[in-house]
Amino acid sequence: MSKKSNARSAARGAAKAAGGAHLTCEARMGTVGRLMDHLHANGYQVAGVESLGERHIALYFQTRLAAGRSKRTLQNEAAHIRGAMRAVGRAQAADSASISNRALGLAGASRLGTKKPATDAQYRAASSAAREIDPGIAACVALGRTLGLRAKEAVCSGPSLRSWEAQLLAGARITVVYGTKNGRLRDSAPADREAALAAVRFARSVARARRGYLLPGTLKQALNRYRNELHRKITPAAGIQSHALRYAYTHDRIGAYMAAGLSQREARAAASMDLGHGSGRGRYVGSVYGQLATHWE
Structure with a gap:
């Protein structure tokens, strides 16, 4: 060498x-x-x-x-x-x-996010664009919006879909096992239970026709394809930025927690746990996730 x-x-x-x-x-x-x-x-x-x-x-x-x-x-x-x-x-x-950041000329940057949650109309546009590409891609988009899944979690979700359907029908949270960061399991609440149930059932129908997988190929191939389609075709067609669907999920969860009586700080901490960040990252979730920083001030 x-x-x-x-x-x-x-x-x-x-x-x-x-x-x-x-x-x-x-x-x-x-x-x-x-x-x-x-x-x-x-x-x-x-x-x-x-x-x-x-x-x-x-x-x-x-x-x-x-x-x-x-x-x-x-x-x-x-x-x-x-x-x-x-x-x-x-x-x-x-x-x-x-x-230090100051000595290197890197000081002064804000952690306030600039990305906005996808609106319902933008989500519909993203779903429509995804369905034209591949039903497995569309299933991943729906799971990301309704359950707040990361890209890898959605692509890896095939083995969990049956248990998620049962958990949603029972009024419980879903347990995310595969594709999580550092292998940490978490329990997440749906943004809208009926919409999440429909997304899971659609994903199950796709997976049944593909031997349990939403997308063909190795995990790396499937994940790369999903990310490429998302960034090159789906988000531009919907007029949204990367992660906008996950931001929309977070927006809904914080609103639901506050409607249930939690303070803004508590709601952010709870939503952070839904996302897999941990309860100590509530302020991060509120600020970095764009407009969520000030929406409920």
């Missing part, structure tokens, strides 16, 4: 060693891989995360800012790099003020 390949591999190994959920590790590995590629492209022979200096990190973020990347995205990337540095015993360097 070349020095560049060795450095990239070592850096990604350090990023993985920092731990965390699978998607977090993947994002962190992607960041340090880009960092190594950038440094080698600019003539810096850095052997790995152990050899990173302040000037290397500063150069990377100057280039990323000049390319128009948002500060929130780059704050996440800075956290990825610091995490990898801590994993190789460089905690003191990772916590240095010279590579």
Whole structure:
């Protein structure tokens, strides 16, 4: 292997060693891989995360800012790099003020979201576009809107559909088992029980014709196809952004919890648990999920 390949591999190994959920590790590995590629492209022979200096990190973020990347995205990337540095015993360097967000020019970004929940009309448009593509895609869209499922959770839902139907008929929450972040099971309430039941029954009819799966192929193939269709065709046709259906679900759940007598803070915490974030992420759910931050002030 070349020095560049060795450095990239070592850096990604350090990023993985920092731990965390699978998607977090993947994002962190992607960041340090880009960092190594950038440094080698600019003539810096850095052997790995152990050899990173302040000037290397500063150069990377100057280039990323000049390319128009948002500060929130780059704050996440800075956290990825610091995490990898801590994993190789460089905690003191990772916590240095010279590579803080402020020093790197990344301070001042707001965590208030800009994405809005899908309206009922937009959801209908998304459903119509999805049905023209594939019934399995349409089933995933419906499950995402009515049960707040992530893309992977919806694609992996085939084995759970029968139990979900029974739980919904019994007036209970559904138990999400497959495709969850870090394998954490959770119980989620439907946004609208009748709509959720219809979505689950439709998904079951699709899965029965496909040997228990909503989409053919391996999990990776099915998930990539769903995400591609969602981003390239379905959301543009409906005039919505990514995650808008999940935001709409959250909007409904917070409203339902407050109508049941919970305070805004309690409602956000409860909705956060429905989404699989945990009760301590209620403020995050209210702010990052766009207009949910102020809707019930």
